Amino acid sequence: MLTPRIENFVLHCGEMGSRWGFNRTIGQMVGLLVINEQPLTANDIADALKISRGNVSMGIKELQSWQLVRVHHIPGDRKEYYAPNGSIWDLANKVFEERRKREIDPTLSLLRDQILAEANTEQEKYAQKQMQQIHDLLETVTKWSAELQRLSPEQLQSLMKLGAQVSKVIDLKDKLLRKN
Amino acid sequence: MLTPRIENFVLHCGEMGSRWGFNRTIGQMVGLLVINEQPLTANDIADALKISRGNVSMGIKELQSWQLVRVHHIPGDRKEYYAPNGSIWDLANKVFEERRKREIDPTLSLLRDQILAEANTEQEKYAQKQMQQIHDLLETVTKWSAELQRLSPEQLQSLMKLGAQVSKVIDLKDKLLRKN
DNA sequence: AGTGTCTTTCAGTAATTATTGAAAGTTTAA
């Protein structure tokens, strides 16, 4: 069914998937969908990964909650065909975005509450200081991720290629701002 | 032992920890260490989190493999005292770095092999195209993360505060490069 | 209304992962 090489890739996606917020099987599903040009049916997936039809159904549901797959229909065919919901970049973005919503946002909200509360003991005062640090870090991450979403593909590419020049640009920017 | 508020924070760290590469208990350990100004002994941790002494030992070992804790000694005292290994920012960095090593690097290596191999079928050709995309994305991420490590704290702060101005700076850089 | 084709659900079970606690290991000091 799968060539050894493609199977190799899919298995690897499984291992990685479990570190990115879904389980091994779901990681494999993503891998499988991504390297197949044609959309696959639930049965294709079950056969390729040797898992039950029910498991595929649950996996697809999960992937839809992450907005990572989309459904195709072929006229005269009742089956659903699944394909990745966008380019590799789009998918990576969706995962980030979704994790931000599920992890960072609730954490920020908890931290804000804690920071606003009155610190009674020395221990709590120090705790608040640390929480403030975490809060600031997460807020920065959030802002940046929003910013990345907003950039045009061209700007993004420009930014991505910046690489080793980041520091030069920063220095440049600092100089310019000082002049203003 | 823990004030309700601090316990709340620690529990939350547990939930988050399980999404960041360690398990719930280890997440709680990090939370606990981070909000305590004084280093804690293994027994302090076991008591605070209501887990066994052995579990603390394993957790510490894991955290050391991530370089997230450091050991203190008090003269005349044989116990080991544990504290976070650096500021919040340092810790976040360590986690990123470690995950890069464990997840991204092996993936890049697999992808490179696959991309160099000869594609026999159409299916494999498409698969390679997609793998190339993933490869490029991961390589960019890797380069950027290396770059961030290299920046001075001042430059970093500058970059972090950039936020909504990213696009302006990119445009600026594009203009300048064109002139050169 | 009935049948065929497909999808979803979920109780039961399998697989995996985390935890305990007793035993073994380490280090210091007398």
Next chain:
DNA sequence: TTAAACTTTCAATAATTACTGAAAGACACT
């Protein structure tokens, strides 16, 4: 060398998470 104070290890077990397959649901066609 023995003991005391600590840490680490790991086999047994508990807790959690994932998977199966049979049943129910949905839908289109006749």
